[in-house]
Amino acid sequence: xxxxxxxxxxxxxxxxxxxxxxxxxxxxxxxxxxxxxxxxxxxxxxxxxxxxxxxxxxxxxxxxxxxxxxxxxxxxxxxxxxxxxxxxxxxxxxxxxxxxxxxxxxxxxxxxxxxxxxxxxxxxxxxxxxxxxxxxxxxxxxxxxxxxxxxxxxxxxxxxxxxxxxxxxxxxxxxxxxxxxxxxxxxxxxxxxxxxxxxxxxxxxxxxxxxxxxxxxxxxxxxxxxxxxxxxxxxxxxxxxxxxxxxxxxxxxxxxxxxxxxxxxxxxxxxxxxxxxxxxxxxxxxxxxxxxxxxxxxxxxxxxxxxxxxxxxxxxxxxxxxxxxxxxxxxxxxxxxxxxxxxxxxxxxxxxxxxxxxxxxxxxxxxxxxxxxxxxxxxxxxxxxxxxxxxxxxxxxxxxxxxxxxxxxxxxxxxxxxxxxxxxxxxxx
Amino acid sequence: xxxxxxxxxxxxxxxxxxxxxxxxxxxxxxxxxxxxxxxxxxxxxxxxxxxxxxxxxxxxxxxxxxxxxxxxxxxxxxxxxxxxxxxxxxxxxxxxxxxxxxxxxxxxxxxxxxxxxxxxxxxxxxxxxxxxxxxxxxxxxxxxxxxxxxxxxxxxxxxxxxxxxxxxxxxxxxxxxxxxxxxxxxxxxxxxxxxxxxxxxxxxxxxxxxxxxxxxxxxxxxxxxxxxxxxxxxxxxxxxxxxxxxxxxxxxxxxxxxxxxxxxxxxxxxxxxxxxxxxxxxxxxxxxxxxxxxxxxxxxxxxxxxxxxxxxxxxxxxxxxxxxxxxxxxxxxxxxxxxxxxxxxxxxxxxxxxxxxxxxxxxxxxxxxxxxxxxxxxxxxxxxxxxxxxxxxxxxxxxxxxxxxxxxxxxxxxxxxxxxxxxxxxxxx
Numbered sequence: 020x021x022x023x024x025x026x027x028x029x030x031x032x033x034x035x036x037x038x039x040x041x042x043x044x045x046x047x048x049x050x051x052x053x054x055x056x057x058x059x060x061x062x063x064x065x066x067x068x069x070x071x072x073x074x075x076x077x078x079x080x081x082x083x084x085x086x087x088x089x090x091x092x093x094x095x096x097x098x099x100x101x102x103x104x105x106x107x108x109x110x111x112x113x114x115x116x117x118x119x120x121x122x123x124x125x126x127x128x129x130x131x132x133x134x135x136x137x138x139x140x141x142x143x144x145x146x147x148x149x150x151x152x153x154x155x156x157x158x159x160x161x162x163x164x165x166x167x168x169x170x171x172x173x174x175x176x177x178x179x180x181x182x183x184x185x186x187x188x189x190x191x192x193x194x195x196x197x198x199x200x201x202x203x204x205x206x207x208x209x210x211x212x213x214x215x216x217x218x219x220x221x222x223x224x225x226x227x228x229x230x231x232x233x234x235x236x237x238x239x240x241x242x243x244x245x246x247x248x249x250x251x252x253x254x255x256x257x258x259x260x261x262x263x264x265x266x267x268x269x270x271x272x273x274x275x276x277x278x279x280x281x282x283x284x285x286x287x288x289x290x291x292x293x294x295x296x297x298x299x300x301x302x303x304x305x306x307x308x309x310x311x312x313x314x315x316x317x318x319x320x321x322x323x324x325x326x327x328x329x330x331x332x333x334x335x336x337x338x339x340x341x342x343x344x345x346x347x348x349x350x351x352x353x354x355x356x357x358x359x360x361x362x363x364x365x366x367x368x369x370x371x372x373x374x375x376x377x378x379x380x381x382x383x384x385x386x387x388x389x390x391x392x393x394x395x396x397x398x399x400x401x402x403x404x405x406x407x408x409x410x411x412x413x414x415x416x417x418x419x420x421x422x423x424x425x426x427x428x429x430x431x432x433x434x435x436x437x438x439x440x441x442x443x444x445x446x447x448x
Numbered sequence: 449x450x451x452x453x454x455x456x457x458x459x460x461x462x463x464x465x466x467x468x469x470x471x472x473x474x475x476x477x478x479x480x481x482x483x484x485x486x487x488x489x490x491x492x493x494x495x496x497x498x499x500x501x502x503x504x505x506x507x508x509x510x511x512x513x514x515x516x517x518x519x520x521x522x523x524x525x526x527x528x529x530x531x532x533x534x535x536x537x538x539x540x541x542x543x544x545x546x547x548x549x550x551x552x553x554x555x556x557x558x559x560x561x562x563x564x565x566x567x568x569x570x571x572x573x574x575x576x577x578x579x580x581x582x583x584x585x586x587x588x589x590x591x592x593x594x595x596x597x598x599x600x601x602x603x604x605x606x607x608x609x610x611x612x613x614x615x616x617x618x619x620x621x622x623x624x625x626x627x628x629x630x631x632x633x634x635x636x637x638x639x640x641x642x643x644x645x646x647x648x649x650x651x652x653x654x655x656x657x658x659x660x661x662x663x664x665x666x667x668x669x670x671x672x673x674x675x676x677x678x679x680x681x682x683x684x685x686x687x688x689x690x691x692x693x694x695x696x697x698x699x700x701x702x703x704x705x706x707x708x709x710x711x712x713x714x715x716x717x718x719x720x721x722x723x724x725x726x727x728x729x730x731x732x733x734x735x736x737x738x739x740x741x742x743x744x745x746x747x748x749x750x751x752x753x754x755x756x757x758x759x760x761x762x763x764x765x766x767x768x769x770x771x772x773x774x775x776x777x778x779x780x781x782x783x784x785x786x787x788x789x790x791x792x793x794x795x796x797x798x799x800x801x802x803x804x805x806x807x808x809x810x811x812x813x814x815x816x817x818x819x820x821x822x823x824x825x826x827x828x829x830x831x832x833x834x835x836x837x838x839x840x841x842x843x844x845x846x847x848x849x850x851x852x853x854x855x856x857x858x859x860x861x862x863x864x865x866x867x868x869x870x871x872x873x874x875x876x877x
Contacts, residue, residue, distance in 0.1 A: 035738065153586040313744070317739065342777040
């Protein structure tokens, strides 16, 4: 028994991790050198799906991070506090940390990694993004010889599940959400998922790794899927797209060294590799030079998949401890300390889809065209199809335009007497 | 200048690697600590796409592997000899090795890794499979906490390019091959690609990593795509499949501890993640417990992609050297020494597609059914569609059957007076 773990949390991920570690045959032989030394829980009385000696389980989490016998703290309790304080305390006590906590890392990463670096310790977070998909380690290692320019991910399984069902069944958002909640694919309070905040935490972490700078979470633009309607899904289909909630980080912001880091529902061309990622699956597409495109696909959540990622981080640390390094391996640490500059969303250059309801008058399309022209927005296509009651429905897809210009054009259009409303505005990949 | 490289070979991959290393800004900062100390070439006079000081280039490859100044040998010359001897000599001289040479590793891996392990050295081979796609490292590290049961890959870009064009254009194999040769996507002698041998080398390496045992290359069953006809592609389409050259390694061989390691054209259901991998792209699907399915997708060849993989291996070694380890990192070494037992192809249990040309007589389908029944082959569907001249064409898809039984049934069918020929037999995923 070489390496002693203190595990904080015995929920879905913690239980999956303990089950994996207790069932080592047929896996990497190094796992047999790991001892589950302490497991911290909120309630000692709760029935558990794993067998652990009673002396291993404690409700005193601080005693775990302060225990001098423990080499690695595995934080799988989630939430911001006390997770943050316990990780910091563990690092101050010389323990490496493995965490699945994207919320804490995306908010307190600067503090946590600074503390780790000062102490020559590792903080591993493979499970924080993409569940079981190995993506953090490839970004830190194999892909880091590339100049990465864009990371595009479907990294929230709940919203991808909802959008996939809306697309295949023709159902409305509210109905599918209710059903997803009933089936356990969405939380009772679905805000973090459906408003894009969970994907925002994750793309902040990926952007930080891909571009080697810290990201302020408040700079990440997040727009969720509540407003995606069946009408828009049908138009997407007709125009050769599917609607996906994409998280995007790119340094291809015109003429600046700024990054664009954002989450929003997006028209994705059907031929794009991400268009066919359906259900609760996640996928992350990394583009850079010289590699071109590489995509990682797999289960974005679930006890087993997440336990695989947590345990692979533990394995990496055990291997590092076994090889008895004099200095931390620079590919496992996270050493950047500067903050990346993030462009405001108004600076984004993108294609857009917009849907208008207008009075049934001749010349409306001409008026829309004039407004767009006034703000340098050139149109790729205009589709007028049918009526909603007495209103005509007009759909436009623009060429690449600056979002700020597009929004100004929309404001002008909104003020036209002939225009009733603009029910949908979506970015086009 | 911390770490000195000796690069063997300055062809496509060697040139790409030198270009990447000479253009470090914006990539991982550790690359700046690497010195291209010697580059070995066959001909000193050949014009090159990279600028290297004349004292760096030499035609004396042995002097490179014997040079005490050099820390890492990068073998990107390809071929079996002198690549094998030079790698062994480098290891005997205490140098780590990075190689892109799937042919040499799949044949001489036992000898090379034994030598490396005895000397406490690393042999890195990310570029040997899947071009730029990080797949070797995830198998060695992140995924090794799983019990992997199947690895399925599209790992030969040339054949995937040919099959994709046959499918989308309706062209015949010979025509597309000729065009691929003209465009540089296929070699003048296409044997290694189109007969599945290149994919066989690669799946042997993946199987070795996934299942922790050495693989004898002669145990790997290889069947290429020369016999795939437009008729079969059309039937596949009609039945809901695409035809892909798959390389498969699995331990799901009934009631034994044997592996099945094989390459063959395969009917792949259109909804399968590998069905939509087109053109020269590669993808590797790894399935295991608890992770489920994870897929890696990207460019399977090309100077830039392969250079990315080679350089990421170099980076890993530089990081290991920098952290000054007392013992090799057990996740980077390859320590298994036993050979895996491989089941003969006759033991495979699979669905099959077969196409028959028969005389236009009543009762032929009944006779086929009787022969299949005699050998415990149960059929999922029988399609009789049209005529070829005076012959009727009958297509069957079986349920899961043992290949040996299926072949015996086919032999009996072949002997029927009413049967003209069996132009196609393909396995169904």
